[in-house]
Amino acid sequence: MNTQEILEKQKKYLWPNHLLYYTEPMPLDHGDGLYVWDTDNNKYLDFFAGILTTSVGHNHPKVTERVREQVGKLIHSSTLYPNENHVNLAEKIAEIAPGDLQTSYFTNSGTEADETAVILAKAYTGRQEVIALRHGYSGRSAIGMSLTGQAPWRIGGTQYPGIKHALNPYCYRCPLKLTYPECGVACAEDIEDLIRTTTSGQIAAFIAEPIQGVGGFITPPKEYFKIATDIVRRYGGLFICDEVQTGFGRTGDKWFGIEHWDVEPDIMTMAKGIANGLPMGNTITTEAIAQGIVDKGATISTFGGNPVSTAAALATIEVMEEEANPAHIAQVGARLREGLDQFKDKYPLIGDVRGMGLMQGVELVKDRQTKEPAPQEVVFLFEETRRRGLLIGKGGLYGNTIRIAPPLTATNAHVDEALAILDHALAAVHELS
Ligand SMILES: Cc1ncc(COP(=O)(O)O)c(C=O)c1O
The missing domain is CATH 3.90.1150.10 (Aspartate Aminotransferase, domain 1)
Incomplete structure (x- = not known):
């Protein structure tokens, strides 16, 4: 054509x-x-x-070969059956993920990974309210669009209840009209006010990207996440770190962006660069949090952990380690x-x-x-x-x-x-x- x-x-x-x-x-x-x-x-x-x-670039021969091999063996199984690539990828990501993040749930996109993270935080804490950031982007589902802090990406004005948007650390256009570092990172401190004035005080989670991607690569100052997550944890919330854009080495020196801020997430989401273009999302958490929801209901994903996508992801990480x-x-x-x-x-x-x-x-x-x-x-x-x-x-x-x-x-x-x-x-x- x-x-x-x-x-x-x-x-x-x-x-x-x-x-x-x-x-x-x-x-x-x-x-x-x-x-x-x-x-x-x-x-x-x-x-x-x-x-x-x-x-690792378009049509990397190692990724292409592993995908071809897997397509000739088994294309699909669903999460109802354990699969070698699925468990090996989960093990590999646990090795490179920061802190105690160890237990994965694979899906098919960043949207699903974020949605899964929010569901996990709500199920674990038994609470419903979530803090997100202005200018953030979390995807195109109902929860994803509601978490997103940009009007143009909320088609039809979609709004899911219980989500509040904190000021974002946009130093070039400071929402408080202050200047770093004299500001004392007041935007992070404001999260406490937001929780106390606009929520029940009982939050399930705070979700944020280490560098806001769709927001225009907005990069928070080095103190930001420590201040923000200390406040969030004081109010019983979990920190969901959205590494959909910043994950897999993108920010340099570290495998995941949040490692530059010396803060450990309770839940981390990833997608995009994970499988070099094959559809995949992942929501990783600690063993304690994953164990904390075992009696809250079972879950399946038809395409999650797909043998072909996981083969591509394993090959992508291997190539990254080499090149x-x-x-x-x-x-x-x-x-x-x-x-x-x-x-x-x-x-x-x-x-x-x-x-x-x-x-x-x-x-x-x-x-x-x-x-x-x-x-x-x-x-x-x-x-x-x-x-x-x-x-x-x-x-x-x-x-x-x-x-x-x-x-x-x-x-x-x-x-x-x-x-x-x-x-x-x-x-x-x-x-x-
Ligand atoms: C930070 C972040 N989270 C979530 C998403 C949603 O990912 P997807 O488009 O794979 O659903 C995106 C997509 O751009 C993103 O940048």
Whole structure:
């Protein structure tokens, strides 16, 4: 099928509210490592990795081979039957997860992983209220959309009861109009007020991403999670850490983002990069919490722990250990960050550069003084980078943040290639605006 035929069928048979990137949407045809090709055979360096998902690059031969092998053996079993890949993956994740997190429940997406985490926290504590963060993103189910702290992602105004949104640690646009570090991380302290004034005081959980992904790679100060989780635990709540974007080495140096803040979650969710693109979510918790709900009802998942997805995940983690471990990600990420920081000196359009490892955000503003968001410039930048063969992502409540997150197998050479394209594209946008 040619590009036009695909776009026509997309328009005719798929919901019109699918968010599509680029003025003229681009069907992708095939990929190899850090590169993808569209249906007109244009080649792109992929610095968004299918929304931070293709951890070890497109069609990594080891992942592909393991998937092929498993497809020829057994595609599906359901969670009614134990399976070798399922238990081995759970064991592997328990080895790399922080603290006492040891017991997994596999599902099929980040949404399901978060929903499962909230159900677990409610069942364990016997409480119903949950604290989430403004600008956060938790998925597209009823609970997921209600946890999400961004109006555009709550289709039809979906609201699930018992969820309250705390101020987020958005230092560039401090919700309290304060400046770090003199602020004393007052946004975290405010969680206590939120609990005391808007809940029964009996909360089940606090859910937060170490770095807010869809929110535009908003990166909390180093004291944030200790203050926030101390408060939450004082009120009997569990800490659910959403590692859907930050997990599996993405932030560099550590396997999971929260480890940078020296805080241990009670429950952690993961998805996206876990299986290099095969659908999977996981909700991991401590043995004590998992044991605490055994008499609260049984649970099944038709596709959870699927033999093919788990084979892909096992291969993905193996490849990461060989080619893209957290130390590699930190090193390549530092080079990317250095380049982006230099662009900030060069282009007044850039208001803020933030993130960790290979998860770097660039917020565009019309004026550094007023910080007025520049979403239209992001649209221009998308077209300019596309024209030059680079795929990037965007995010943020104001649609003005570029998200840069290549496969974790990216090398210094890939980073240099991306920075060179970005430099030219930023210069072109600078001319236009
Ligand atoms: C932090 C976070 N949690 C949950 C989700 C939902 O994941 P999925 O789209 O796989 O359902 C996302 C998706 O972007 C996410 O970024």
